[in-house]
Amino acid sequence: MKIRDQFRFVRQNMKKNRTRVFMTILATAMGCAFLIVLASVGFGLQKSVVKEMLEQSIVTQIDVHGKELKDGGFQPISDKDIPKLEKVKDVKAVTNRFMLQQEGIYSIGNYQAGGETIVTDFPSEVKAGFELSSGRLPKSDNEVVVGYDFPFSLGTKEEVEDLYDHNGHVKKKYRYPEKLLGKNLELTVKQLKNGKQEEKNLELTVVGIGKKPAKEWMQDRKVFISKKIVKEIESFTGTPHGELLGPGEEAPEVSKTNVDIYDEVKIYATNMEAVQGIVDQLKDQHYTTYSVVNELKQVNMVFNIAKAGLIFIGTIAILIASIGIYNTMTMAVTERAPDIGIMKAIGANPKTIKRIFLLESSYIGLIGAVIGTIVSYGISYAVNFAIPFIIKQALGEEPPAGLIFSDIPWILPIICFVICYAVTILSGYRPATRAVKVDVLKAMRREV
Amino acid sequence: MITIKNLSHEFVIGKKGRQTVIPVLKDISIEVDKGEIVTIIGRSGSGKSTLLNLVSGFIHPKEGEIWMNGVKVSDLNEAGFADFRIDNLGFIFQSFQLIPSMTAFQNVELPLILKGVSEQERKQQTAKMLERVGLQDFQDHYPSELSGGQQQRVSIARALIVNPPIILADEPTGSLDSETEESLLQFIKELNHDYGITFLIITHDEKVAEIGDRMIELKDGRIVEEGVLA
Incomplete structure (x- = not known):
């Protein structure tokens, strides 16, 4: 049938x-x-x-926090670790950043903004996907790249009540009106010296503006400065990464500190499938990591x-x-x-x-x-x-x-x-x- | 065409431990040649229906052999007998056994559907067969809308549709009036004459039994008389 x-x-x-x-x-x-x-x-x-x-977060991203030592201690990631991390199979890029340990005050004319000041290695950032919306990457030590939202945070120095709009940007009427590319910014850093607050100004030139963050709710107000500038800041503050001292606090000698220690090291895998393999390899080398893939799992x-x-x-x-x-x-x-x-x-x-x-x-x-x-x-x-x-x-x-x-x-x-x-x-x-x-x-x- | 060798059968009735064995057929041997009409006659309880059921494969014999068209059918399992039946046997039942929810056309077409014949081919064959039995105008009628004679013709058409070499008939005129009975018997003779179909007919009616080339009489499960009819 x-x-x-x-x-x-x-x-x-x-x-x-x-x-x-x-x-x-x-x-x-x-x-x-x-x-x-x-x-x-x-x-x-x-x-x-x-x-x-x-x-x-980005699925191909792996945060490397440091290395566990045999004696049970913990060692942050330093310059020595970066080449080792780069050699791991399926690693596309390793970015390393450290932050200025105080909020830098950036001013231009009658306008100013506070920003997160970061030192990074641009070639590896570019490899990891860092892009500019305009301008170029820095070529000399006093050139900087600012985050996409940084120009919107440059507001008047005068006291006003409603400085910010609902997006967290400085209102247009109080905002720096010109284009920031090619302009000179003044970075002011502070330190307590003999119980008295002292300031130092550094002249910087904006050569690039970062890409707009992918998410609407994210704001990028970072300022990327060079290592040379950080050295200058350290020589003024007398502390590693420009750390601010509290009253009565003694400054550690800069020469004894490890300036090549990074606050933030991220590894970017070639694809999502490779993440687990990289994490396993790093674990074998006693690195402590975090990956959203692990959490997702x-x-x-x-x-x-x-x-x-x-x-x-x-x-x-x-x-x-x-x-x-x-x-x-x-x-x-x-x-x-x-x-x-x-x-x-x-x-x-x-x-x-x-x-x-x-x-x-x-x-x-x-x-x-x-x-x-x-x-x-x-x-x-x-x-x-x-x-x-x-x-x-x-x-x-x-x-x-x-x-x-x-x-x-x-x-x-x-x-x-x-x-x-x-x-x-x-x-x-x-x-x-x-x-x-x-x-x-x-x-x-x-x-x- | 049909060879029955030393066939015996009995029924066991009653519950376990208190069973009674009733012998129905005892050492029956019959030979039916190709193109022959053999009628089996006997009173009620003589075992004639049981004999037909055994030949049809509806019951499995306890003893003896049944051969049909060169196949030892008594050794076939249910599925094997089903396949044999669709290719070799046609059935005519006393109560027609038509499916009431199917039209005359669908009832006749059913064996071809079961055989896996293509739709176009079976439609043609069914229409032709209904014409042959004179029911072309009643093809869309349901069995309940047909007379007894017409229903039996549908039943015959269904039996003939696969061109079987053997037709087994159980009291084929049992539900028909005398006029229809006469015409049906004539039709059976024609089929036998024209197509060489072998008929094994069970009946209690001597008039029906007389259409055969040979008549076998059963009594108490045994053959008591066998003879060639003039």
Whole structure:
């Protein structure tokens, strides 16, 4: 018997008791929708959390904090470590930064701004993806690159009440009106000397402005200065990296400090898949690291367990629906026993009979799964639409931006279809076996 | 075409421990040649229906052998017999055994569907067969909308649709009036004459039994008389 004819047969049989079949399909659809919607919450929340994590960091980035020593001590990353780190397989770039240990005050004419002052190695920054929105990289020691938002933070030195707008930028009317590229900035650093605060001014030229941060909420007000300038600052402050001294505090001798120690060392892998390998290699060399991939792994593991649990609970709903399929199929076999007897009498193979009944139960299951999937997409959409309003109304606060409460990835309907199909085959198997065992003579009510 | 060798059968009735064995057929041997019509006659309880059920493969014999068209069918399992049946046997039942939810056309087409014949081919063959049995105008009628004679013709058309070399008939005229019975018997003779189909007919009616080339009488599960009819 051709598969097409088997399908036709099944459809004809299903039409014989539409209400019963419809109710069974409805129960299966409800079970499938329950499974998908339930699991979609796990998928949705995972997506939200992972998205949040990825937005705040770069997946190929590995933070190297330092090195664990054999005696249990901890050694920060210094110049000596950088070449070793660069040699690790699949490393694209190693950036190293240290910060000026006081807030530098930058002024130009009647305008000034505070900024995070950083020393970095530009070639490795460029390799890691650092880009300028305008200008060029520094060529001489007194040339600097400023962050994208730095020009917006240069405000008037006069006392005004509402200096900043809602974005945290200095309002246009108080802001430095000209373009900053090529202009000279004055960096003022301070130090307490003999109980008296002294200041030193350094002349710097802005040659480049960094690229706009990828995220709207991020602001980049950094100023990248050269090592030579830092040396000048250190010779004034008498402390490493220009550290400010408190009253009565003695300055450590600069000559004894390690100026080649970095505050921030980041490794950039060639791709996300290489991150774990790099982390493992660094671990072998006793470096302590942090990577969002590691954290993602943990988060994903927790969510995967949660999703498996939700799918399991959803499967129970399909199992309950399968009782309906079993019942429908058992009744179908009982009702159609005379027809089955006739078919067997004229030469229907037992396998064909079994296949027809299994096909019918699968048909019910799969139609239920299709309807359930469509409905669950609708529910998922509605939930995502309504949840922010509900949270706002019930809790009186804004839900987290970009919250996805329910997400149905393509794999979820597939999982549902596989579970549904397996369950319907199981529930249809016994009735199908009963159909095969129908006694021809009894079915045709013939005397023996 | 059909060889039955030393066939014996018994039914066991009752619950375990208190079972009763009822012998139904005892040492039956019959030979039916190709193109022959053999009728088996006997009273109720003589074992004639059991004999047909054994030949049809609806029950498995306890003892003896059954050969049909060169195949030892008594050794076949259910699936094997099903395959043999669809290619070699046609059935005519007393109560027609048509599927009530199918039209006359669909009932006749069913064996071809089970055989896996293409849709176009089976539509042609079914239409031709219905024409042959004179029911071309009733093809869309359900069995309940047909007379007894018409239903039996549909049943015959269904038996003939796969061109079987053997047709097994169980009281084929049992539910028909005398006029229809006459025309059906005539039709069986024509089929036998024109296509050389072998018939094994079970009946209690002597008039029906007389259409055969040979008649075998069963009594209490044994052959009591066998003879060639003029």
